[in-house]
Amino acid sequence: MKEYSPIQKYDLLNSFMYVLVPLSFLTIIISILMFGGLFVNKAILILNLLISAYLGYRIYKSSYHMKFSYDRKSFNLEKGKKKKIQGRWKDFDRVSYAYTGYNEFEIRLYKKKGKEYVPETKIPATKLGLNASDFRFEVMNFIKDERYNF
Amino acid sequence: MNELIERYLLKLEEQLMIKKGKWLADFNESFRDFEVDGNDFLMYLEGGTRTKGFLLSKIAAFLLTPNYKVGVFVYLLKNERDFQRIVLSLEKLKKKEDMEWLWLIFLKENEFSKNLIERVERDNSKRVGIGLLNLQELERVRKAKVIHNSSFIGRQIPRYFQVKL
Numbered sequence: 001m002k003e004y005s006p007i008q009k010y011d012l013l014n015s016f017m018y019v020l021v022p023l024s025f026l027t028i029i030i031s032i033l034m035f036g037g038l039f040v041n042k043a044i045l046i047l048n049l050l051i052s053a054y055l056g057y058r059i060y061k062s063s064y065h066m067k068f069s070y071d072r073k074s075f076n077l078e079k080g081k082k083k084k085i086q087g088r089w090k091d092f093d094r095v096s097y098a099y100t101g102y103n104e105f106e107i108r109l110y111k112k113k114g115k116e117y118v119p120e121t122k123i124p125a126t127k128l129g130l131n132a133s134d135f136r137f138e139v140m141n142f143i144k145d146e147r148y149n150f
Numbered sequence: 151m152n153e154l155i156e157r158y159l160l161k162l163e164e165q166l167m168i169k170k171g172k173w174l175a176d177f178n179e180s181f182r183d184f185e186v187d188g189n190d191f192l193m194y195l196e197g198g199t200r201t202k203g204f205l206l207s208k209i210a211a212f213l214l215t216p217n218y219k220v221g222v223f224v225y226l227l228k229n230e231r232d233f234q235r236i237v238l239s240l241e242k243l244k245k246k247e248d249m250e251w252l253w254l255i256f257l258k259e260n261e262f263s264k265n266l267i268e269r270v271e272r273d274n275s276k277r278v279g280i281g282l283l284n285l286q287e288l289e290r291v292r293k294a295k296v297i298h299n300s301s302f303i304g305r306q307i308p309r310y311f312q313v314k315l
Contacts, residue, residue, distance in 0.1 A: 098179040099167045101202060108179070133160065140182065 003069040006129040010102075011064040016056035023048050068128045072142055077123060087121055089139065090146035097136040100124075105132035107139060154285050154315070155226065155257060159193050161313035166195055166222065174310050175220045175251070176201045184223075187239040189232075192257070195222040199250075218250035222311075227256040227282075230266050241278070251303050253279040255311055259286050267297050279303035281311055289315040 027048060031039040063080040070076070077085040087109070094110035094117050104126040110117040125132035159182075166177040177197035184194035199218040200211045221244075225236055237254065244252050256262075262282045270280050281304070282297040292314065298307040 094181065096179050096181045097163070099177075103168065133163075136182070 001069050001071045003067070004128045004130060005065070005067040006127075008060075008064060008066060008127050011127075012056070012060045015060035015064060016052050018059060019055040020048065020052035023052060066124065066128060068123065068130075072145065075123070077121075085121060088146070089142040092120065092143055093117060095136055095139050095143065097132060098122075107132060107136050109139070152259070154259065154289060155192065157315055158257065158283075158285055158288070158313060159224065161315065162224070162311065163193070163195065165313055166197075166310065171310055172201075174306060175199050175218075177220075177222065178202075186223075186243050189225070189236055189239055191223050191225050193222075193224040197221070216250075219248060220251040220253075221247075221249050222253045222255065224255045224257060227258050227262075230263055233266060233269075237278075237280070241275075244278070251277055251279070253281065253303065253307065253311070255281045255283060255307070257283050257285055260284065262297065270297055270299055273299040273304075274301055275299065276301050277303060279305075279307055281307035283311070285315070288312065 027044060028038060031037070061080070063082075065080060067078040068075070073090075074086065074088045091111065092109040093112040096108045096110065096119075098106050098108050100106055104124070106127075107123040107125050108119050109121040109123070111120045112118075123135075125135050163180050165171050166174070167180065171177055175197045176199070177195045179196045181194045181196070182192070184191045197220050199220060200215050201207060203211070223240060227233065227236075233256070236256075240252060240254055243249070261284060267282065270282055273280055278299075279301060280299045284294065287294040294312065296308040296312050298304040
C-alpha cells in the first residue's frame with residue numbers, strides 16, 4: 001500500500017495564524033489595560049510566537065493534517081483525527097481532475113445514481129504531494145480493472 | 151491512446167484551467183473518456199463564467215459577470231460521417247444541461263476534407279464554437295491553421311485551443 005502524508009504548509013500556516021492573531025490582540029488589550037498604552041517587549045513577542053507555534057501545530061495535527069494510503073483495490077483518507085474516508089475504487093463510476101485554485105488540484109470520484117453522476121469523494125492530490133494528473137489516470141485504471149475482475 | 155493526442159489533451163487542460171483560458175471562462179473540472187449518447191469524447195472540460203476567489207473578487211464577479219455554464223468537448227474524428235451526429239448530440243446536451251457556451255473541438259491526425267471545412271466555416275450557430283484541428287500540422291508548424299466557425303465563440307478557438315506541442 002502506498003502512503004502519503006506530507007506536511008501541508010498552507011494549512012499549517014493557517015493554524016499558526018489562528019492562534020497568533022487572537023493572542024496578539026489579547027496582548028495588546030492587556031498591555032493597554034495595565035500600562036495605559038502599547039507596551040512592546042521582545043520577550044512577550046517571542047513567547048507569543050512560541051505559544052502560537054506549539055498550539056498551531058497541535059490544531060493542524062488534530063484538524064487538518066491529511067494521510068492518504070491506497071492500493072489497487074481501495075483507499076483510505078484521514079483528515080485530522082476525526083474525519084476518515086475509506087472506499088473501494090470499484091464503488092465509483094467516474095473520475096474527474098479538478099482545479100481548486102492556487103495551483104492545487106483534486107481528484108473527484110463520482111457515483112452513478114439513476115441517470116445522474118453524483119460527486120461522492122474528493123482526494124486533494126496536490127496537497128498530498130501526488131501528481132494529480134498522473135494519479136487521475138491511475139485511479140481510472142483501478143476502476144476499469146476492478147470492473148472487469150469482479 | 152496515441153501519444154500525440156494525449157500530449158495535446160494535457161496541454162489543453164493546462165492552458166484552459168490555469169493559463170490563458172482564465173480569460174475565457176473558469177474551467178475547473180476535466181473528465182476523460184466522457185460518454186454522451188453513446189459517443190465517446192476524449193475529454194470534457196466543465197466550467198462557468200463566474201470566477202471564484204476571496205470576498206472582493208466574489209462580489210465583483212457577482213455584479214459584473216453573467217453566471218453561464220460552459221463546456222469544452224474534444225472528439226477524435228475517425229470518420230467524417232460522424233460529424234453531424236456528434237454536433238446534434240451535443241446540441242441536445244447543451245439544452246438539457248442549460249449550457250450557455252459550448253466549444254466542440256474535432257481532432258484528426260491528417261487533413262480534414264474540403265467539404266467538412268466549408269461546412270464548419272459556413273456554420274453560424276451563435277453559442278457554439280466548432281473547431282477542426284489537424285494534430286500533425288499542429289506539431290509541425292508553430293501556428294497551424296485552425297478551422298473554426300464564424301460565431302463569436304468560434305472565433306476564440308485559434309487563440310485558446312491551439313497549443314504548442
